[in-house]
Amino acid sequence: MDDSRRCTSKAKQSGERCKRAAIIGGTVCKIHGGGAGQVIAAAERNRELEAARRELSALGEPEDIDPAQALLRLISWKYGEVQWLRAQVRDLPADDLAWGRTEHRAGTGPEGPVDLHTEKASPSVWWTLLREAEDQLADYSTRALKAGIAERQIQIAEGQAMLVAGVIRSIYARLNLTPEQHAIKDQIARDEFMKLSQGPVMA
Ligand SMILES: [Zn+2]
Structure with missing residues (x-):
């Protein structure tokens, strides 16, 4: 298991770290305090923060x-x-x-002198x-x-x-x-x- 996901609790005698997974959003497993109401609430808040x-x-x-x-x-x-x-x-x-836009062509085109206003059906x-x-x-x-x-x-x-x-x-x-x-x-x-x-x- 990824160490960052592991419960951080250590055995008093051997100092060995707990091998269980910490509750999601928390740092300890259920046995080492991860079942307590305020720990669950804090873990929940952490998950929400992470998601946001x-x-x-x-x-x-x-x-x-x-x-x-x-x-x-x-x-x-x-x-x-x-x-x-x-x-x-x-x-x-x-x-x-x-009829948002109007195109205006003025001058001399291939068809001769032009003075055209064209309204285009484009949304405003x-x-x-x-x-x-x-x-x-x-x-x-x-x-x-x-x-x-x-x-x-x-x-x-x-x-x-x-x-x-x-x-x-x-x-x-x-x-x-x-x-x-x-x-x-x-x-x-x-x-x-x-x-x-x-x-x-x-x-
Ligand atoms: Zn543990």
């Missing part, structure tokens, strides 16, 4: 003292981004949803971004659940982010933004959400 750590590193996130909290933070901010993008999509004029950029963010959020949540983080905790993290997204929108609504500011405000907010949900995990 694995999911975090799979996401390319740095190690964290509390990987479960780090995962929840990621979920929280990604949820904020999703809420934000949902509001953006809701506000889009119906036509923009399907906000719509595409929303889909991407939703996929990422689903991925984060799945990883958190896999790491043993309770659904209730995930919902709380999401609720916090929803508040933030709502506050930002209220602030915008009360500011008298110039058309120029108005045009860039959503991109700025989204960039900031992205930084939070993709950047290094903050303590």
Whole structure:
């Protein structure tokens, strides 16, 4: 057996190390204290931490003292981004949803002088971004659940982010933004959400 998996208890007389396997997530076997309630609970907590750590590193996130909290933070901010993008999509004029991009050809083509506007049936950029963010959020949540983080905790993290997204929108609504500011405000907010949900995990 791998020594790291072995019970660390030693026989008093011979000093020989116990040959049994330690309980998973713990350092001792059932006979040497591994059956006690608090030892089982600590081992369980270690297993959860380990699982959360694995999911975090799979996401390319740095190690964290509390990987479960780090995962929840990621979920929280990604949820904020999703809420934000949902509001953006809701506000889009119906036509923009399907007819997002316009191609303009002007000048002289092989067919003679051209001045053509072509509307392409491509989904709005906000719509595409929303889909991407939703996929990422689903991925984060799945990883958190896999790491043993309770659904209730995930919902709380999401609720916090929803508040933030709502506050930002209220602030915008009360500011008298110039058309120029108005045009860039959503991109700025989204960039900031992205930084939070993709950047290094903050303590
Ligand atoms: Zn033992």
